[in-house]
Amino acid sequence: MEACFPCFGPRKKKVPPPPAEATSGDPPHRHDVAAAARTFSFEELAAATRSFGEDRLVAGKEPCMYQGHLKSVNQVVAMKQQHLVDHPESTEQRSSEFLARVLMLNALRHPNLVNLIGFCADGSHRILVHEYMPLGSLEDHLHADPSADKARLDWSTRMNIAAGVARGLEYLHDKGVAYRCLTSSDILLQDGDGYHYPKLSQYGLAKVRQFIEDPGEARAFARTTFGTLAPDTMITGKVSMAADVYSFGVVLLEMITGRMAFNHSAAGAEEDRCLLGWARPLLQDRAEFRRMADPALQGRYPSMDLEETLAVASMCIQQDPAMRSPISAVVTALARLAYDQAQEPHGHLS
Known part of the structure; x- marks a missing residue:
């Protein structure tokens, strides 16, 4: 360490603790991960965003990002529309890719990561639901x-x-x-x-x-x-x-x-x-x-x-x-x- 940063000496300074609601530790087994992520219906997400109205769009580099209050979890969340499964021949592949994404994201839990709350795989809709960060980037x-x-x-x-x-x-x-x-x-x-x-x-x-x-x-x-x-x-x-x-x-x-x-x-x-x-x-x-x-x-x-x-x-x-x-x-x-x-x-x- 000293070889990389020779000018660093010991310090005793207070660092803010991580947010209380966040958890860390090893990710759960694949079977448990699938059960841990909440599932939401498209109807519920549409109701929380006024049918994904423009006034609910979140400013930033991510397109198709919306915010809304979900009554079932009593929380303001961010919702990212992934894609529509609009072709029957692509349904199985896209569904598998989306599930793999959900499994990976839900297995990652740390105070310095935005947590995945759940997802929507209702009909042709594929949507990820995350914590909403009101202070922006x-x-x-x-x-x-x-x-x-x-x-x-x-x-x-x-x-x-x-x-x-x-x-x-x-x-x-x-x-x-x-x-x-x-x-x-x-x-x-x-x-x-x-x-x-x-x-x-x-x-x-x-x-x-x-x-x-x-x-x-x-x-x-x-x-x-x-x-x-x-x-x-x-x-x-x-x-x-x-x-x-x-x-x-x-x-x-x-x-x-x-x-x-x-x-x-x-x-x-x-x-x-x-x-x-x-x-x-x-x-x-x-x-x-x-x-x-x-x-x-x-x-x-x-x-x-x-x-x-x-x-x-x-x-x-x-x-x-x-x-x-x-x-x-x-x-x-x-x-x-x-x-x-x-x-x-x-x-x-x-």
């Missing part, structure tokens, strides 16, 4: 219009979010699951006792070593994740744990700098629009670290913590997958950086 809070009704995240909140995301990834990797590409829009926030608890959306999950085989899908995926997608995944199409670490490093830099991974609307050279193109030269010069801090923080962060967090990010975004830090080391490092703002005053860079 990390992307919303980092890159919202300054005039929008979104509170800016302070340094300690960003570090606690980063630590929680890393713990969620570590759990997934232990279960042989990875993201196709983790982005700040995949990190959803839950409020509790004044903290912002991060939870990873389950919609980007895939089995480790899975390939993005369809050429059209691969091109669209690379286009929508440009700036965050690991170069090895871009070349091979293969999902991997090392690629997750790379994407996490980009998201961590977003939290540090307040910059988008790739700003499509920005003018100028690609280096000015791409976060990594801008950040890599600065990471080579300690004297430039101050320039990398998000101006919205107004200097309210410990200078040593900034340096250490940049060291973590730098070890994650190595071009060579073999050189990237394992997620377990990232978890250990960020656990030392996460703290309750009330426990320690913020310093300023000199």
Whole structure:
């Protein structure tokens, strides 16, 4: 650990506990998983969303996502329409794929994952029902219009979010699951006792070593994740744990700098629009670290913590997958950086 992050020393800081309702532990047996996921009728879900009206659509990158209050569980939930089984010859295959997806998602239970509540396989409808996260995504809070009704995240909140995301990834990797590409829009926030608890959306999950085989899908995926997608995944199409670490490093830099991974609307050279193109030269010069801090923080962060967090990010975004830090080391490092703002005053860079 010290070899990867030599500047880290022991810390004693309070880290917010996980949400009380979340559970962890080994996933249940396949037979038990199927019984654990609740089943909902299409009629019940339609009633909760006013027949999936536009006013119930959830803003974000996921299409066909709705929110509504389900009386049977007395809870506001998010509902993701998967597809319609509209051709008799495809019914068996699509039903099998959907069931496999339900089984995988329901077997994953961790405080930093959005939990699957149930599903609908009623007639031709295939719908996943998840926890609803009313605070939106990390992307919303980092890159919202300054005039929008979104509170800016302070340094300690960003570090606690980063630590929680890393713990969620570590759990997934232990279960042989990875993201196709983790982005700040995949990190959803839950409020509790004044903290912002991060939870990873389950919609980007895939089995480790899975390939993005369809050429059209691969091109669209690379286009929508440009700036965050690991170069090895871009070349091979293969999902991997090392690629997750790379994407996490980009998201961590977003939290540090307040910059988008790739700003499509920005003018100028690609280096000015791409976060990594801008950040890599600065990471080579300690004297430039101050320039990398998000101006919205107004200097309210410990200078040593900034340096250490940049060291973590730098070890994650190595071009060579073999050189990237394992997620377990990232978890250990960020656990030392996460703290309750009330426990320690913020310093300023000199």
